[in-house]
Structure formats: C-alpha cells, structure tokens
Amino acid sequence: MEKPVRWGVLGASKFARQHMAPAIHAADGAVLAGLATSDPAKAAPFVAFQPDLQVFGDYEALLAASDIDAVYIPLPNHLHIEWAHKALEAGKHVLCEKPIALQADEIDALIALRDKTGLLAAEAYMIVHHPQWQRAKHLLQDGAIGELMHVEGVFTYNNAADVGNIRNRPNVGGGGIPDIGVYTYGATRFMTDQEPQAITHADLTWENDVDVVARVSAQFDGFTAHWVNSMRMHPLQDMTFHGDEGILRLTAPFNPNVFDGAKIEIHQTGNAVRVERFPSDNHYKLQVESFCQSVRTGAPYAWTLEQARGTQLMIDRVFEAAKKDI
Structure with a gap:
C-alpha cells in the first residue's frame, strides 16, 4: 500500500x-x-x-x-x-x-x-480536475461545435451587504477579478490553450479601491471573448463556447452541484440539444487526489504554476487596459 x-x-x-x-x-x-x-x-x-x-x-x-x-x-x-x-x-x-x-x-x-x-x-484551480471541464475540452478540441468563434463567460454574486468581507478590502488583495475573474479568464485559457492577443475593452466599476463590476473583452487567435464578473450583481454562473456549427454551454461551471447541477449542453445543427450530466463529482476531492498522485509518482499536474502565471498576467493586462479606458 x-x-x-x-x-x-x-x-x-x-x-x-x-x-x-x-x-x-x-x-x-x-x-x-x-x-x-x-x-x-x-x-x-x-x-x-x-x-x-x-x-x-x-x-x-x-x-x-x-x-x-x-x-x-x-x-x-x-x-x-x-x-x-x-x-x-x-x-x-x-x-x-x-x-x-x-x-x-x-x-x-x-x-x-x-x-x-x-x-x-x-x-x-480546482475546475480543471472536474470531469465536466475535461469532457468539455475534449468536445471542443474534437470539433463538436466546429470552429470556435466566441466565448461568453459570467460569474457574479452580491456581497455588498458584507462590508467586512475580505473580498471588499483592498489591503488584502480583494476585488472581484482576483476572486472570480480568475475562473472566467482561466477557463477560457484552459479550454483553448490560447493566450489573449489583446484586451480590447475593460470597463470596471470600483468601490473602496476594489473592482466590483468588470466587463472585459479580448481578442484571441480566431475568436473573441467577453466576460462579466461582479460582486454586486445577482448570482449567475455560465460559460458558453460558440462555434460555427454548435454551442457548448456549462451552466454550473465553477460551483457544480452547488450553484446548479453540473452539466454540459451541446447545441448542434437542427436545434438538437444533448445534455451530459455529472451529478456526483467533487472537484475539491479530485484536486487533492490528483495532487497526491503527482507527489507520489511525479505524474504531470493538471494546473502548473506556469498556467497560473498566464491567468495572472491576463488579470494584470485587464487592470492596465482599464486605466487606458478611463
């Protein structure tokens, strides 16, 4: 053993x-x-x-x-x-x-x-260990929706009443983008294995020196992306990958089986919709097991520091673009 x-x-x-x-x-x-x-x-x-x-x-x-x-x-x-x-x-x-x-x-x-x-x-970054994301990436790369044209990502919640919440405090690295933008941005990078060529729009609303609403757009090689992240909007989670022959949609991409049931909707030609569900997987447990396996065997880990750096660089670029858009 x-x-x-x-x-x-x-x-x-x-x-x-x-x-x-x-x-x-x-x-x-x-x-x-x-x-x-x-x-x-x-x-x-x-x-x-x-x-x-x-x-x-x-x-x-x-x-x-x-x-x-x-x-x-x-x-x-x-x-x-x-x-x-x-x-x-x-x-x-x-x-x-x-x-x-x-x-x-x-x-x-x-x-x-x-x-x-x-x-x-x-x-x-636990989502990459969840079967719904691994399956979605396989479908995308296998051409299930044809050529990817656009990505739409939303992750919002409202903690305005919780003034002391750590996410509302600038001195400890608070803000909506560090907290949840990391998911919408990182998920796009994970699915496509691409980095943005340009941040084309960054509209940020600030309170107490932390971003509370962020509407951000980017150009990638062959597709565009738009993300909404907010700590002042009604809760919503959705990631949609829109191709020329179909759509992949994850309706509980970040808190599966908490926000909603974990599932992938595959919309294809002729209004056909196929739904794949993942009712029992715990991505936190899967993350730990993957980490332990890598420690014991040296097997590659699914989310490296280099990959984390890529998302953080994207966040840095969003904040820089927001300054220019003011």
Whole structure:
C-alpha cells in the first residue's frame, strides 16, 4: 500500500473548513494531519470531523513538523506568495488558493524555488480536475461545435451587504477579478490553450479601491471573448463556447452541484440539444487526489504554476487596459 500524503492547513478559514479540509480528509491517498491556528474555537469544527488532527499554535510550527508532507494555503490573497515560499523552503509540497499572486512577475521566483527544491507547488484551480471541464475540452478540441468563434463567460454574486468581507478590502488583495475573474479568464485559457492577443475593452466599476463590476473583452487567435464578473450583481454562473456549427454551454461551471447541477449542453445543427450530466463529482476531492498522485509518482499536474502565471498576467493586462479606458 502506498504511503499517504500527510497534509497541513495554514489557517482555519471558512473555505478550508467547509470545502478543502473535508476534501483532503475524504481523498484517497491523503491524510488531514495538521491545522495551524491560534484560536481553539476555530479549530474545533475541523477536529469534529478529524479527531486525530494535530493543532499547531502558529504557521511556523506546522511548517517545522517533520510528519507534514504537503501544505494547503487558504490565507488572504496578499499572503499567498510569502507563505508558499516559506512552505517550499521548509520542504513541503504546496497547494495554494487562487490567485496565487497579485502580480504575474511575483510567480517567477516561486517557479524557480519549485524547480530548485523539486517539490510540487500549484495553484488550487480546482475546475480543471472536474470531469465536466475535461469532457468539455475534449468536445471542443474534437470539433463538436466546429470552429470556435466566441466565448461568453459570467460569474457574479452580491456581497455588498458584507462590508467586512475580505473580498471588499483592498489591503488584502480583494476585488472581484482576483476572486472570480480568475475562473472566467482561466477557463477560457484552459479550454483553448490560447493566450489573449489583446484586451480590447475593460470597463470596471470600483468601490473602496476594489473592482466590483468588470466587463472585459479580448481578442484571441480566431475568436473573441467577453466576460462579466461582479460582486454586486445577482448570482449567475455560465460559460458558453460558440462555434460555427454548435454551442457548448456549462451552466454550473465553477460551483457544480452547488450553484446548479453540473452539466454540459451541446447545441448542434437542427436545434438538437444533448445534455451530459455529472451529478456526483467533487472537484475539491479530485484536486487533492490528483495532487497526491503527482507527489507520489511525479505524474504531470493538471494546473502548473506556469498556467497560473498566464491567468495572472491576463488579470494584470485587464487592470492596465482599464486605466487606458478611463
């Protein structure tokens, strides 16, 4: 039997408590072994489902533990790069929440450190591990909708009433694009294996120095794209890939089986519509299992730091284009 990867979590965030820690605990080949938090009350819900969990009083203590193999980092955005570096330097594999950096060039040194240590470091871009996305990419590349002409992506929610929400705070890397633009932009790149040739339009609305509504357009080689991301609009998730012979549409692309049932609609000639459903897959668990497999065997990981850098570079270009559009 292969030795499982023993995981530690830096910080008792709500997202870690609700999604990633349970996913690590449930994943084949993984053990949720440690949690770093100075607040016993925040540790209690984690211990409730993993009684053997070792609770460390600070992040450094967890990184110093010899029986922790990999670290998951769900800290505020502005701390990702710092603690990813520290974890690699401590000899731990790293899975860090998105966005892994606030500027693309910040990722360069992390790539160099990854290569120097020989450890796995990756951004937690979980959607690429979900079968609906893997199937959608196969369909697109197999010509199910002919030649791709346009991509339309929407990811919105409304947290205006939650003034203290970390996403509404500029000093910790908040904003709608860092939080959810990473999905619409990254999904387009993942599906097409292309980078934008130009950001043709960037209309951003700001509150308290964070972007709260973003309407962005881009030109790729052979197709255009338009994305809407907002923290001030009614919740909606949709990714549509429009070809000359059909349409691929994912109606719950980012929170499958939470926002809506995970499915792909394939619209083809003659108004024929085929629906493929994915009712039981948990992309957080699949992400952890894929990470553990790569750690144990050296198998390629589905979302590299270089791929994460590509999305962050695109985000940087959107913010730069927005300045010019003012």
